[in-house]
Amino acid sequence: MATSYDPDTYTKILLDESEQPTQWYNVIPDLPEPPPPPLHPGTLEPAGPEDLAPLFPMALIEQEVSTESYIDIPGGVLDVLRLWRPSPLFRARRLERLLDTPAKIFYKYEGVSPAGSHKPNTAVPQAYYNHQEGITKITTETGAGQWGSALAFATAQYGIECEVWQVGASYRQKPYRKTMMEVWGATVHSSPSDVTEFGRELLAQDPDHPGSLGIAISEAVSAAVADPTVRYALGSVLNHVLLHQTIIGEEALLQLAKVGETPDVLVGCTGGGSNFGGLSFPFLREKLAGRMNPTIRCVEPAACPTLTQGEYRYDFGDTGHMTPLLKMHTLGHSFVPEPIHAGGLRYHGMSPLVSHIREIGLVEAIALPQTECFTAALQFARAEGIVPAPEPTHAIAATIREALECKETGESKTILTALCGHGHLDLASYEEFLSGNLVDLDLDQAQITAAMETVPVIG
Amino acid sequence: MATSYDPDTYTKILLDESEQPTQWYNVIPDLPEPPPPPLHPGTLEPAGPEDLAPLFPMALIEQEVSTESYIDIPGGVLDVLRLWRPSPLFRARRLERLLDTPAKIFYKYEGVSPAGSHKPNTAVPQAYYNHQEGITKITTETGAGQWGSALAFATAQYGIECEVWQVGASYRQKPYRKTMMEVWGATVHSSPSDVTEFGRELLAQDPDHPGSLGIAISEAVSAAVADPTVRYALGSVLNHVLLHQTIIGEEALLQLAKVGETPDVLVGCTGGGSNFGGLSFPFLREKLAGRMNPTIRCVEPAACPTLTQGEYRYDFGDTGHMTPLLKMHTLGHSFVPEPIHAGGLRYHGMSPLVSHIREIGLVEAIALPQTECFTAALQFARAEGIVPAPEPTHAIAATIREALECKETGESKTILTALCGHGHLDLASYEEFLSGNLVDLDLDQAQITAAMETVPVIG
Numbered sequence: 001m002a003t004s005y006d007p008d009t010y011t012k013i014l015l016d017e018s019e020q021p022t023q024w025y026n027v028i029p030d031l032p033e034p035p036p037p038p039l040h041p042g043t044l045e046p047a048g049p050e051d052l053a054p055l056f057p058m059a060l061i062e063q064e065v066s067t068e069s070y071i072d073i074p075g076g077v078l079d080v081l082r083l084w085r086p087s088p089l090f091r092a093r094r095l096e097r098l099l100d101t102p103a104k105i106f107y108k109y110e111g112v113s114p115a116g117s118h119k120p121n122t123a124v125p126q127a128y129y130n131h132q133e134g135i136t137k138i139t140t141e142t143g144a145g146q147w148g149s150a151l152a153f154a155t156a157q158y159g160i161e162c163e164v165w166q167v168g169a170s171y172r173q174k175p176y177r178k179t180m181m182e183v184w185g186a187t188v189h190s191s192p193s194d195v196t197e198f199g200r201e202l203l204a205q206d207p208d209h210p211g212s213l214g215i216a217i218s219e220a221v222s223a224a225v226a227d228p229t230v231r232y233a234l235g236s237v238l239n240h241v242l243l244h245q246t247i248i249g250e251e252a253l254l255q256l257a258k259v260g261e262t263p264d265v266l267v268g269c270t271g272g273g274s275n276f277g278g279l280s281f282p283f284l285r286e287k288l289a290g291r292m293n294p295t296i297r298c299v300e301p302a303a304c305p306t307l308t309q310g311e312y313r314y315d316f317g318d319t320g321h322m323t324p325l326l327k328m329h330t331l332g333h334s335f336v337p338e339p340i341h342a343g344g345l346r347y348h349g350m351s352p353l354v355s356h357i358r359e360i361g362l363v364e365a366i367a368l369p370q371t372e373c374f375t376a377a378l379q380f381a382r383a384e385g386i387v388p389a390p391e392p393t394h395a396i397a398a399t400i401r402e403a404l405e406c407k408e409t410g411e412s413k414t415i416l417t418a419l420c421g422h423g424h425l426d427l428a429s430y431e432e433f434l435s436g437n438l439v440d441l442d443l444d445q446a447q448i449t450a451a452m453e454t455v456p457v458i459g
Numbered sequence: 460m461a462t463s464y465d466p467d468t469y470t471k472i473l474l475d476e477s478e479q480p481t482q483w484y485n486v487i488p489d490l491p492e493p494p495p496p497p498l499h500p501g502t503l504e505p506a507g508p509e510d511l512a513p514l515f516p517m518a519l520i521e522q523e524v525s526t527e528s529y530i531d532i533p534g535g536v537l538d539v540l541r542l543w544r545p546s547p548l549f550r551a552r553r554l555e556r557l558l559d560t561p562a563k564i565f566y567k568y569e570g571v572s573p574a575g576s577h578k579p580n581t582a583v584p585q586a587y588y589n590h591q592e593g594i595t596k597i598t599t600e601t602g603a604g605q606w607g608s609a610l611a612f613a614t615a616q617y618g619i620e621c622e623v624w625q626v627g628a629s630y631r632q633k634p635y636r637k638t639m640m641e642v643w644g645a646t647v648h649s650s651p652s653d654v655t656e657f658g659r660e661l662l663a664q665d666p667d668h669p670g671s672l673g674i675a676i677s678e679a680v681s682a683a684v685a686d687p688t689v690r691y692a693l694g695s696v697l698n699h700v701l702l703h704q705t706i707i708g709e710e711a712l713l714q715l716a717k718v719g720e721t722p723d724v725l726v727g728c729t730g731g732g733s734n735f736g737g738l739s740f741p742f743l744r745e746k747l748a749g750r751m752n753p754t755i756r757c758v759e760p761a762a763c764p765t766l767t768q769g770e771y772r773y774d775f776g777d778t779g780h781m782t783p784l785l786k787m788h789t790l791g792h793s794f795v796p797e798p799i800h801a802g803g804l805r806y807h808g809m810s811p812l813v814s815h816i817r818e819i820g821l822v823e824a825i826a827l828p829q830t831e832c833f834t835a836a837l838q839f840a841r842a843e844g845i846v847p848a849p850e851p852t853h854a855i856a857a858t859i860r861e862a863l864e865c866k867e868t869g870e871s872k873t874i875l876t877a878l879c880g881h882g883h884l885d886l887a888s889y890e891e892f893l894s895g896n897l898v899d900l901d902l903d904q905a906q907i908t909a910a911m912e913t914v915p916v917i918g
Contacts, residue, residue, distance in 0.1 A: 004477055011541040014473050018463055082470040083549075083844050090542075094616075112571065114844030116883070156841045157553075176886035183840050183889050381642050382615040385542050385573030424575065424883035427635035430642050 005259050011093060013255040015086035020078065021254075023070040025246040027281040028239070028353070030069065030288050035239075035356035038324035039314060044458060047324045054225045055232045056240075059129040063240040071243065073125070080124045080157050084113045085247065089255035090419075094383040096403070103406035104261065105399060107419045108252045108279060109386065115180075117389065117421030118275050119150030119235055122244035126233045127154035137161035137230045139223045141191065141216030144170055144344045145177025146389070146421060147235030152186035165191040165199075165219045168211035169339065177425055191216040198222055198320050212336045213347055218320030225322075236272025237317065237326070237351045245278025248418060253282055256416070263294045263416040265402055269394040270298040270307060270365070271344050273351025275420040283416075284362060294416075298358065298365040299398040301373070302440065303341035306331055306350045307358055307365035309448070314458045315349060325456065328355040332451025338441050342370060342429035343390030348451070366398065369440040373397045374433040377423075389421035390429050464718050470552060472714040474545035479537065480709040482529040483702045486740040487812070489528065489747050494698075494815035497783035498773060503917060506783045513684045514691045515699075518588040522699040530702065532584070539583045539616050543572045544706065548714035549878075553842040555862070562865035563720065564858060566878045567711045567738060568845065574639075576848065576880030577734050578609030578694055581703035585692045586613035596620035596689045598682045600650065600675030603629050603803045604636025605848070605880060606694030611645035624650040624658075624678045627670035628798065636884055650675040657681055657779050671795045672806055677779030684781075695731025696776065696785070696810045704737025707877060712741055715875070722753045722875040724861055728853040729757040729766060729824070730803050732810025734879040742875075743821060753875075757817065757824040758857040760832070761899065762800035765790055765809045766817055766824035768907070773917045774808060784915070787814040791910025797900050801829060801888035802849030807910070825857065828899040832856045833892040836882075848880035849888050 005013065028034055037046040049061045056064070063071060073081075092105040110118035130138055138155055141164070142148030148164040155162040164186050171178060171190040178188045191211045192199035196219040202209050217234075224232035234241060256262065266283055268276035276298055286292045298307055310329035317323035319333055328349045335348040357363055373390070376397035381387045388396060395417045406413050423430065432438040464472065487493055496505040508520045515523070522530060532540075551564040569577035589597055597614055600623070601607030607623040614621040623645050630637060630649040637647045650670045651658035655678040661668050676693075683691035693700060715721065725742055727735035735757055745751045757766055769788035776782035778792055787808045794807040816822055832849070835856035840846045847855060854876045865872050882889065891897040 006477070009538065009541065010476060011538075012476070014475065016473065017469060017471070018465070079468065079470075082468070114840075114846070153844055157844075175890070179886040179890045179893065180846065180883075182893055183837060183846055183886075185841055378642060381573075382644060385612055385616075387573070387639065387642055422883075424639075424881075425886075427638040427642075427884075431634070431638040434638065434641055 010091060010259065012088040012090045013258050014088055015251060015254060017082055019254060020082065020086050021247045021250040022073050022078065024073060024243045025250060025282050025285065026066055026069055026071060026243055027284060029067055030285055031357070032360065035352050036327040038326050039458070041316065041321060041325055051324065055221065057129045057133040057135060057231060059132065060126065060240045063243055064238060074128060077125045077128045086251045087112050089252055092384055095380060098379060098383045099400060099403050099407065101403040101407045102410060102412040103403040104412065104414045105403060106256065106414070106416045108248055110248065110418065110420045111386065111422035115146065115149040115153045116424065117146045117150065118245060118248060118278060119147050120154055121247060121278065122235065122241045122274065123150035123154035124157065125244050127151070127158045127160055130231050131158040131160055135160065135229060135231045137163060138233050139163045139220040139230060140233045140235065141165045141213060141220045143167045143213050143346055145174060145425065146344060148186070148188070149177060149180050150235065151233055152181040152184035155186070156184045162186040163223065164188045165193060165216040167191055167213060167216050168209060174425065174428065191219050193219060196222050212319060214319030214333055217318035218322050221318065221322045236274040237349065239353055241274050242277035242281070242351060242353055245274045246281050248278040249280060249282035252279065252416060261414050262292045264413040265415045266294045266296045267299060267395050267398045267402065267415065267417040269345065269391050269420065270300050270350065270354065271391060272347050273354035275418055277351060277354055279418040280363070296363040297398065298354065298363055299394045300365065300367050301341060301343060301345050301394060302367045302369045302443065304331070304337040304346055305367040305443070306348070308367045310350070311452060312355060312359055313455055315455045317349060325458065326352045328352045329358070330455065331448050332455050334454050335448060335451040340439065340441060342432065342438055343393070345391050345394065368394055368397050370438065371440050374438060376400050386419065387423045388419055389423045390426050392419045392421060469550060469718065471547040471549045472717050473547055474710060474713060476541055478713060479541065479545050480706045481532050481537065483532060484705040484709060484741050484744065485525055485528055485530060485702055486743060488526055489744055490816070491819065494811050495786040497785050498917070500775065500780060500782070500784055510783065514680065516588045516592040516594060516690055518591065519585065519699045522702055523697060533587060536584045536587045545710045546571050548711055551843055554839060557838060557842045558859065558862050558866065560862040560866045561869060561871040562862040563871065563873045564862060565715065565873070565875045567707055568878045569707065570845065570878065570881035574605065574608040574612045575883065576605045576609065577704060577707060577737060578606050579612055580706060580737065581694065581700045581733065582609035582613035583616065584703050586610070586617045586619055589690050590617040590619055594619065594688060594690045596622060597692050598622045598679040598689060599692045599694065600624045600672060600679045602626045602672050602805055604633060604884065605803060607645070607647070608636060608639050609694065610692055611640040611643035614645070615643045621645040622682065623647045624652060624675040626650055626672060626675050627668060633884065633887065650678050652678060655681050671778060673778030673792055676777035677781050680777065680781045695733040696808065698812055700733050701736035701740070701810060701812055704733045705740050707737040708739060708741035711738065711875060720873050721751045723872040724874045725753045725755045726758060726854050726857045726861065726874065726876040728804065728850050728879065729759050729809065729813065730850060731806050732813035734877055736810060736813055738877040739822070755822040756857065757813070757822055758853045759824065759826050760800060760802060760804050760853060761826045761828045761902065763790070763796040763805055764826040764902070765807070767826045769809070770911065771814060771818055772914055774914045776808060784917070785811045787811045788817070789914065790907050791914050793913050794907060794910040799898065799900060801891065801897055802852070804850050804853065827853055827856050829897065830899050833897060835859050845878065846882045847878055848882045849885050851877065851879045
């Protein structure tokens with residue numbers, strides 16, 4: 001396609017539907033060594049496909065352990081992705097001017113999806129493969145609601161039922177996410193709920209239990225394994241989820257090439273790791289092949305600093321010990337960030353793949369306090385228009401740090417980041433920030449120590 | 460640009476920034492007769508530029524009365540519009556399949572703007588021209604908050620202050636719209652407020668006064684005329700506002716041409732008329748020139764049926780009699796729809812230009828009950844993904860009616876509509892609908908009769 005970009009004015013770089021990537025990229029075969037496998041929670045032996053079969057359809061289990069570098073995206077998935085993909089890549093000209101920086105700032109915007117984040121990129125193929133294998137209902141958990149919304153939207157596309165356990169505190173504080181899921185036809189429970197045994201146990205101890213992501217996972221998993229026509233879906237952490245997100249980075253590569261740019265620095269926020277992996281893995285491929293050499297940086301919240309302060313160990317993915325053990329940076333599966341922490345990115349662990357890549361030194365990680373992130377978000381919103389979700393405010397703050405460093409050194413670096421969602425359903429957090437009620441608390445080291453003591457000692 | 464659209468799969472038709480329209484289209488010179496002029500509220504003589512000068516910058520007043528067919532969009536406006544424009548045109552393939560209709564349904568989606576609706580299309584040039592003429596602050600009113608958000612975003616782009624009077628009931632029921640405006644730096648008052656004389660009078664009568672759009676306009680106007688460095692901005696109704704919105708229709712014309720389509724039916728929802736005018740006027744030009752022959756249809760809520768049940772008379776634009784008199788379809792300037800009516804589209808009057816075009820028979824108008832609209836919105840959201848704002852649910856419901864008629868007759872009509880905004884900040888209305896609390900009330904004819912009695916008798 002012959003498209004001309006005026007170098008002085010271009011603001012967004014679009015791709016045609018004919019340029020939409022038709023394969024997912026699997027980074028594992030290109031790594032110097034593969035990540036350690038998940039372990040069965042009973043035997044402590046590497047978990048095989050049969051261990052995962054009660055949870056996921058076979059096509060996703062195959063993707064989870066695939067050694068192929070590229071996996072074709074089915075036509076029935078591409079058809080739905082086309083509702084919003086390819087997503088735009090923006091040049092943040094107004095932010096550059098505001099910061100008076102010689103850096104060039106690019107951001108890949110995933111808020112154009114119906115659910116408003118990058119999560120539908122994996123929710124759609126997960127719903128598709130379940131549907132292909134005759135599954136009629138999918139269960140899942142959600143915290144702030146981004147993932148639950150994404151799965152509700154995706155299951156509606158294939159006529160599958162969707163049942164969501166939403167962390168109780170969020171369910172009560174952010175009722176509109178629940179409504180959004182219901183608009184797409186999902187059933188939503190406040191977690192802990194009275195519809196699972198684990199939930200009833202917790203409610204018996206505390207009828208006003210605020211819940212946590214680890215608890216909601218346990219409830220959704222137990223509901224799935226109880227019925228052979230039901231499966232479970234996870235919105236981050238696992239290899240197949242990160243695989244589905246790589247279309248973000250693949251599109252960004254094509255888009256940057258259209259304006260003749262290669263990134264010097266890549267910045268992505270990390271909660272479970274799927275946004276970060278999706279953006280960075282295709283660039284990591286280029287780096288490992290010697291075709292470009294970007295610095296790649298994870299950014300996490302100082303309130304939940306998994307990669308920067310967690311230990312790299314086998315731990316459970318959930319509170320109820322129902323998932324396989326994953327080798328990852330963890331703060332302990334019972335760790336829960338302070339409630340004042342506004343964003344998502346509240347998970348105690350990290351994608352094993354991102355953890356592994358960090359451990360072997362291919363990427364950096366930093367942690368930022370949330371007041372710096374919201375300050376950056378206001379600068380961004382007033383300059384660029386888009387109001388970011390709390391999660392990518394971390395990426396924006398880290399991008400601004402880098403751009404201001406360029407201003408000091410005079411370097412004209414090209415910075416690429418991902419704005420993985422809009423904040424239209426997170427305005428309560430902005431209200432807290434604007435009214436001065438959102439502050440940074442010191443991390444509760446005693447809680448981490450206690451949480452780490454519950455992590456099984458393996459090997 | 461040589462772009463290939465696969466006829467079986469294309470889902471959205473994009474335009475490059477190089478294809479962005481660079482002129483606004485003024486329909487007035489192409490009409491068989493011009494619309495009647497506004498009248499000065501004191502003299503009842505046609506209002507001249509000097510009468511409007513305390514309210515608007517001269518460039519906008521010139522546009523209001525322009526006899527030119529095309530007006531260049533300044534580069535400083537195009538730069539900001541480029542943050543989201545050109546907007547996508549979607550082919551609603553999934554909705555077509557759900558309805559099992561031979562019709563082809565296209566929708567122009569304006570929810571991609573930072574404020575989430577078509578309103579920034581005019582907020583940006585209004586802020587630009589005010590800034591050019593040295594104005595440092597703009598006042599306005601807002602109901603549900605779409606327009607206030609748009610102006611807050613636009614003024615932030617040019618470093619102008621923005622002061623918004625939000626209808627009290629909305630201010631209290633939809634706090635997140637206020638937060639969004641504050642994120643972009645605006646000051647927001649609940650209307651009636653204690654910062655204007657008119658507001659204080661009303662609060663003295665009722666400290667819990669729910670407010671209305673007409674009252675909020677009076678407050679914003681009075682605050683603007685009191686200070687020569689301050690001007691007022693209106694988000695709909697006036698000629699220059701509709702002019703700025705014509706880029707919607709101009710883009711849609713280019714996009715439909717790319718896939719070889721011309722519309723048989725155009726459907727747009729009407730509140731003040733700017734979304735409808737923006738979509739339809741370029742197509743009306745084509746129709747008047749004999750190059751195509753679409754049926755053009757306004758859709759309004761049965762709870763505020765201005766075009767279908769109002770009288771075509773001179774009336775005030777506001778409750779406090781501070782604006783010029785406009786010849787338009789009106790329910791009386793003191794008319795306020797039932798609070799249960801969820802959407803925007805609550806204005807007692809209509810754009811004089813749309814009223815005139817309706818009066819001379821160039822367009823049709825129908826009114827739909829809101830439960831039909833929300834039912835249509837659920838169908839749309841589950842099929843197409845996007846959750847519509849309450850306003851365009853009217854357009855969607857009318858589109859579905861037309862598509863189902865095609866199913867009966869077997870006609871394969873091409874239907875074009877505008878999805879003028881997303882509903883991310885309107886999920887409370889969906890919650891009401893899903894829980895069965897949103898119903899259709901009979902129109903209070905006695906209220907309309909009483910409101911019409913306060914309309915001045917002219918000529």
